[in-house]
Amino acid sequence: MNQQKKLLIIDDDPDFVEGIKSILDAANYSVDVAYNPKDGLNALQTMNYDMLLLDIMMGRGAEGIMIARKMRKDAKLRELPVLIITGIREQMAFLFPGEPVHPRFVEVDELVEKPVEPQFLLDKVSALLQAAEARKGKAG
Amino acid sequence: MENKAKILIIDDEEVVLDSCMLILEGGNYDVATEMDGTVGLKTVAEFQPDLVCVDLKMPGISGLEVLEKIHSLDPTIVTIVITGYATVTSAVEAMKKGAYDFIPKPFTPDEFRLIIRRGIERRKLMLETIALRREKEMLRENFAAIVSHELKSPLGAVKQNMFVLMAELSANINESQKNRLDRMMVRIDDLLKLIHSWLRVLSVDIEKVKENFTPLSLPPLIVKAIECVDPQATRKNVEIVTQIGAPLNPFDGDEVSFVEALVNIIGNAVKYSYAGSQVIVSASEKDGVIEIAISDQGVGISKEELPLIFGDFYRGQSGERIEDSHGLGLTISRRILEAHNATLSAESEPEKGTRIIISLPISSNQG
Structure with missing residues (x-):
């Protein structure tokens, strides 16, 4: 049952995406990319992914958060592990006054700061995938 | 013309109003007049003048009351008091209440024109200042x-x-x-x-850290801060020594930002130390105040520079060039410590070293 995992990256910075994608490619993940929130949501709704890597600051502001919120309301997408990759950790406090610096956007997320070291990224991704697998096992 | 300055004159004597109108004619002004304080205030709200001249002595509502109402309506409206000689004292009182200037009756056209021009200038500056302040805030x-x-x-x-x-x-x-x-x-x-x-x-609005204050014990925070600076010290062959006196009372603070301030200051001491020297971090308590001193045996700071070190973007001039210094560490530390009601002071001697002293009040719940 060791089939290739499918990941989706939603991030509007192609250079950054390239730097993330090549790490994941090399680790034998199948990686799709959406360069804007709209395409990203579309891909999430039409394809089956094992995990989402999501940028927060896109377009006119924190559009990544909108995606995370929409996912929370969607019965199917709610279970999808989300790794938030953002360069704005210290600004989270402004976006969510009164909330801790490390807010939980969706139930199954992790947050790492840009840029992210290759091994650290791979560890996070595999840990989230395993946790999702374990949850599924329990539910089934 | 859109940018004509608007002037309202409130005086119960028709002859005064007429002559004021006459004097200001030909200037770039839009002038309105009222003979009564109550009606005058209504006109202030509708006409939205830049400047209002008010006679202090009027039947009905007094000039002083009119002034007060104008200022509560819009504090940027410039007010000028018109007064007879007999009421100079009340003119002074009016100035205390916020009137910009006063002009005693009778006045010459030139005197009046001058005072109006200055008043309008003042209004312009006030509006400009407000706009700039808003812009700065937005920036x-x-x-x-x-x-x-x-x-x-x-x-x-x-x-x-x-x-x-x-x-x-x-x-x-x-x-x-x-x-x-x-x-x-x-x-x-x-x-x-x-x-x-x-x-x-x-x-970051450092004042906000105050909302999360909890009683903190200092020694573990010093240990934490030193742990952060240690790699840097090891690289420079600088030894960090702690000397903590008898048990210290807790103080009210925000752990994360307080440690950040300590890291900045201790890091700075290491940065400006000579290789092989020591940085001493000591803490003791006296009369409800904890004194934390960070001393180095480094390049030191000259007398002229000493008062500047806690300012924005200051970086050391003396001694060797410090590669990764951008002059903000102490500013941030100062702001964090001030939010903790602490005061910072510094003593230094060039070539001998610097001693930074933080005086920190203990938690108010303690004896």
Whole structure:
């Protein structure tokens, strides 16, 4: 049952995406990319992914958060592990006054700061995938 | 013309109103008059004047009351008091209440024109100041977002790709090439750190840390801060020594930012130390105040520079050039410590060393 995992990256910075994608490619993940929130949501709704890597600051502001919120309301997408990759950790406090610096956007997320070291990224991704697998096992 | 200054004159004597109108005729003014305080106030609300002249002695509502009402309506409206000689004392009182100037009756046309011109000038400056202040506030607020996204993101992308390249190339490059890549990474890290400091200074309202104050014990915080600085000290061959006196009372503070301030100050001491010397961090309590002293045996600061060190963007002039200094550490520390009601002072002697003293009040719940 060791089939290739499918990941989706939603991030509007192609250079950054390239730097993330090549790490994941090399680790034998199948990686799709959406360069804007709209395409990203579309891909999430039409394809089956094992995990989402999501940028927060896109377009006119924190559009990544909108995606995370929409996912929370969607019965199917709610279970999808989300790794938030953002360069704005210290600004989270402004976006969510009164909330801790490390807010939980969706139930199954992790947050790492840009840029992210290759091994650290791979560890996070595999840990989230395993946790999702374990949850599924329990539910089934 | 849109930018004609609007002037309202409130005086119960028709002859005064007429002559004022006459005097201001031909100037670039839009003039309205009222003979009664109550009606005058209504006109203030509708006409929205830049400047109002008020006679102090009027039947009905008094000039002083009119002044007060105008100021509560819009404090930027410039008010000038018209008064007879007999009421100079009340003119002074009016000035205390916020009137910009007063003109005693009778006055010459030139006197009146001059005082009006100055008043209008004042109004312009006030509006300009308000606009500038608002703009500055907006800049400050937006700066965080702009800096974060426009500067940090490209650097992040560069660094991300460097990570990958370094991994991919590791087998095919020689030692010197690898060193250069490592140096590039260090420089990018320095830039990211600098941007982070800017963000801290410009965007974070340090007063807000007060909302999260809890009673804290100092010694573990000092240990934590020293742990952060230790690698830097080891590299420079500087020893950090702690001397903590009898048990200290807790103080009210925010752990994360307080440690940040200590890290900055101790880090600074290490940065300006000579190799092989010591940095001494001591803490003792006296009369409800904890005194933390950070002493180094480094390059020191000259008398002229000493008062400047806690200012924005100051960096040391004396001694060797310090590579990764951008002059914000002490500013941030000062603001954090001030939010903790602590005071900072510094003593220094060039070539001998510097001693930074933090006086920190203990928690108010303690004896």
